[in-house]
Amino acid sequence: MEQKGFTLWFTGLSGAGKTTLARLVEGELKSRGHRVEVLDGDVIRTNLSKGLGFSKEDRDTNIRRIGFVCDLLTRNGVVAIAAAISPYRSVREEVRKEIGSFVEVYVECPIAVLSDRDVKGLYKKALAGEIKNFTGVDDPYEPPLSAEVTVHTDSETPEQSAARIVSRLELMGLVAASETAGYSEEDEEEVRRRLEALGYV
Amino acid sequence: MGLFDKFKSRGPLPKEPSPDEGAPKAAKRRAVLLGLDGTPFTLVRRFIGDGTMPNFRRLSERGSLLQMDTAIPDISSVAWTSFMTGANPGRHGIYGFLDLQPNSYKIYFPNSRHIRSETLWDAVGRSGRRSIVINVPSTYPAKPLNGVLVSGFVAVDLNKATYPPELVARLREMDYRIDVDARKVQESHDALMEEILTTLDRRVKTLLEQYDTGQWDLFVGVITETDRLQHFFMDAIEDPGHKYHSAFRDFYGRVDNFLGAIAERLRGETLMIMSDHGFTGIKQQVYLNRWLVDNGYLRLKENARSVEDIGEGSLAFAMDPGRIYLNHKGRYPNGTVGQADARPLLEEIKRGLSEITSEGVPIVKRIYDRDELFDGPCVSFAPDLCVQPVYGYDLKGAVNKRELMDREIFTGMHTQDDATLYISADAGSLRSGKPHITDIAPSLLDAMGLPVPQSMDGRSMLGRD
Numbered sequence: 001m002e003q004k005g006f007t008l009w010f011t012g013l014s015g016a017g018k019t020t021l022a023r024l025v026e027g028e029l030k031s032r033g034h035r036v037e038v039l040d041g042d043v044i045r046t047n048l049s050k051g052l053g054f055s056k057e058d059r060d061t062n063i064r065r066i067g068f069v070c071d072l073l074t075r076n077g078v079v080a081i082a083a084a085i086s087p088y089r090s091v092r093e094e095v096r097k098e099i100g101s102f103v104e105v106y107v108e109c110p111i112a113v114l115s116d117r118d119v120k121g122l123y124k125k126a127l128a129g130e131i132k133n134f135t136g137v138d139d140p141y142e143p144p145l146s147a148e149v150t151v152h153t154d155s156e157t158p159e160q161s162a163a164r165i166v167s168r169l170e171l172m173g174l175v176a177a178s179e180t181a182g183y184s185e186e187d188e189e190e191v192r193r194r195l196e197a198l199g200y201v
Numbered sequence: 202m203g204l205f206d207k208f209k210s211r212g213p214l215p216k217e218p219s220p221d222e223g224a225p226k227a228a229k230r231r232a233v234l235l236g237l238d239g240t241p242f243t244l245v246r247r248f249i250g251d252g253t254m255p256n257f258r259r260l261s262e263r264g265s266l267l268q269m270d271t272a273i274p275d276i277s278s279v280a281w282t283s284f285m286t287g288a289n290p291g292r293h294g295i296y297g298f299l300d301l302q303p304n305s306y307k308i309y310f311p312n313s314r315h316i317r318s319e320t321l322w323d324a325v326g327r328s329g330r331r332s333i334v335i336n337v338p339s340t341y342p343a344k345p346l347n348g349v350l351v352s353g354f355v356a357v358d359l360n361k362a363t364y365p366p367e368l369v370a371r372l373r374e375m376d377y378r379i380d381v382d383a384r385k386v387q388e389s390h391d392a393l394m395e396e397i398l399t400t401l402d403r404r405v406k407t408l409l410e411q412y413d414t415g416q417w418d419l420f421v422g423v424i425t426e427t428d429r430l431q432h433f434f435m436d437a438i439e440d441p442g443h444k445y446h447s448a449f450r451d452f453y454g455r456v457d458n459f460l461g462a463i464a465e466r467l468r469g470e471t472l473m474i475m476s477d478h479g480f481t482g483i484k485q486q487v488y489l490n491r492w493l494v495d496n497g498y499l500r501l502k503e504n505a506r507s508v509e510d511i512g513e514g515s516l517a518f519a520m521d522p523g524r525i526y527l528n529h530k531g532r533y534p535n536g537t538v539g540q541a542d543a544r545p546l547l548e549e550i551k552r553g554l555s556e557i558t559s560e561g562v563p564i565v566k567r568i569y570d571r572d573e574l575f576d577g578p579c580v581s582f583a584p585d586l587c588v589q590p591v592y593g594y595d596l597k598g599a600v601n602k603r604e605l606m607d608r609e610i611f612t613g614m615h616t617q618d619d620a621t622l623y624i625s626a627d628a629g630s631l632r633s634g635k636p637h638i639t640d641i642a643p644s645l646l647d648a649m650g651l652p653v654p655q656s657m658d659g660r661s662m663l664g665r666d
Contacts, residue, residue, distance in 0.1 A: 150327060152347075156347070160365070163345035164345050164346070167344050170314070171318075173317075183310060187358065188310060191310045191357060194354075194355055195298050195355065197383035197384045198383050198429075198432055199609065200276070200299075
């Protein structure tokens with residue numbers, strides 16, 4: 001199957017699992033022969049978007065920059081995986097429209113669970129007022145209305161979520177099914193025998 | 202709405218709605234779907250009437266028992282895929298247990314990864330709800346979902362048939378069997394009957410355990426032993442003196458016990474019971490490739506074993522059951538039929554097939570053109586014709602037969618218009634019209650208060666006209 005480029009965009013609150021899932025899916029797609037690049041929001045803010053803050057305007061600029069790079073990669077046959085909170089719906093839609101071949105994954109997790117987990121210690125600081133403009137605490141998050149995939153990271157393992165995402169990409173014809181997932185040659189012989197036994201072959 | 206009016210192109214694959222979008226803010230409703238592979242509606246009615254299935258009788262008094270049309274071709278891999286996707290084969294891409302690889306005469310066996318349309322449990326999962334799906338044919342290898350899935354026929358490796366993999370150990374502890382080993386009939390019919398009963402017993406135990414201990418909003422459990430019974434013992438039910446007549450009825454008594462066990466567990470869930478096709482007795486097996494050879498449409502290489510051994514200059518070939526393909530130029534490596542010649546050739550073949558008789562009576566009930574049945578992105582590799590036989594004449598794709606018709610060990614064949622659908626009264630009133638197998642998934646989603654994806658061709662049975 002011809003390897004097409006597309007953008008896989010993970011959006012969700014801080015700590016929901018965007019980076020974890022991005023890396024799991026990256027690994028699976030690479031094993032199937034795709035060229036893949038991950039643009040992680042935390043990393044991007046140390047280089048491409050260094051100096052940008054967390055005002056709405058700066059967040060929008062950050063997302064547009066990530067989107068710009070994703071577009072370049074997509075056009076050149078690479079799978080661009082973006083993992084960024086990207087809290088504002090209109091800018092996500094703007095990026096979607098610009099790129100075209102765009103798959104949105106909403107990484108959903110209730111904020112109570114996230115602030116309990118507090119994997120980066122940020123929720124505690126935000127709730128104490130030490131960090132301002134923290135999404136979900138004192139800045140808004142606008143969930144997608146029509147994401148291609150929604151994963152619920154409070155009730156699924158990362159592996160389960162990643163598998164569902166890849167399965168969806170297969171269904172959309174963006175990724176070929178894994179060769180090891182179907183019938184092996186040995187399996188085929190057994191399948192043929194069972195079908196013969198019922199008169200189907 | 203006619204059968205074929207259902208198959209309208211609905212556009213590209215839908216995006217996932219967020220959990221808040223689309224679905225009414227109804228209480229979280231659960232649904233149960235039990236499958237009885239190959240169980241005819243007319244047989245269910247008979248067994249309700251003669252006391253063989255008292256639990257089904259009680260259920261039918263509290264709901265609607267309907268005769269249903271299934272997919273064409275009326276074979277389990279197509280039918281169950283049409284059920285689980287709510288779509289016609291032109292959309293889901295499965296036309297039989299075998300198909301040909303693109304631009305080739307090489308046979309392959311379609312499996313779950315070849316299904317091009319999303320399933321009922323994909324749609325349930327997108328709304329954050331869980332499904333338990335046990336033994337639905339054509340779900341191998343097991344694809345990840347929000348819940349549990351154990352594949353049905355044709356599944357050869359329990360490890361690849363089970364999601365999540367952690368369940369395999371428990372299935373092995375319960376000695377779960379994916380399928381009846383139909384090859385037991387080579388030992389004896391007694392051995393096969395024993396095999397069918399044992400497999401049923403273990404199936405029911407696993408289904409009930411998953412029902413009781415699993416977390417689910419949708420429970421789907423299928424019994425395939427019914428189909429195996431009817432392939433080999435269909436003659437037993439008509440003749441009260443037949444050696445296996447009582448065993449056949451006892452078997453359905455056990456199935457009825459299972460239905461009763463589920464019925465007593467219901468706590469307001471919508472219950473549906475379905476079959477994927479009906480069954481009738483076989484008078485003759487009819488070999489369409491033999492007819493094509495005898496009438497000059499097909500040439501075969503010497504000692505041909507399958508359509509892979511198609512000879513040069515062939516115009517058409519057949520595959521099980523009743524699928525006719527023209528040897529199109531551009532579609533097959535040694536294609537002979539140009540676009541302009543296709544329609545006249547198809548009409549000629551249709552006329553010829555319609556003239557096949559047995560005991561003075563035509564054996565062909567109806568022949569469908571491709572576009573009467575199939576619509577969607579997978580139409581490009583659909584059969585050109587689908588032949589529906591009269592009851593009793595089982596159309597086969599074998600190439601190595603010397604006679605047009607004969608009998609083999611099988612005594613039962615599938616029927617397209619006598620499948621079963623039961624819907625409990627919890628679902629509310631139903632619309633009129635004979636249901637189609639593609640209507641079941643939309644009906645279940647509707648009963649659960651969930652949106653029906655655009656990719657589904659069927660229509661919910663729930664609600665007044």
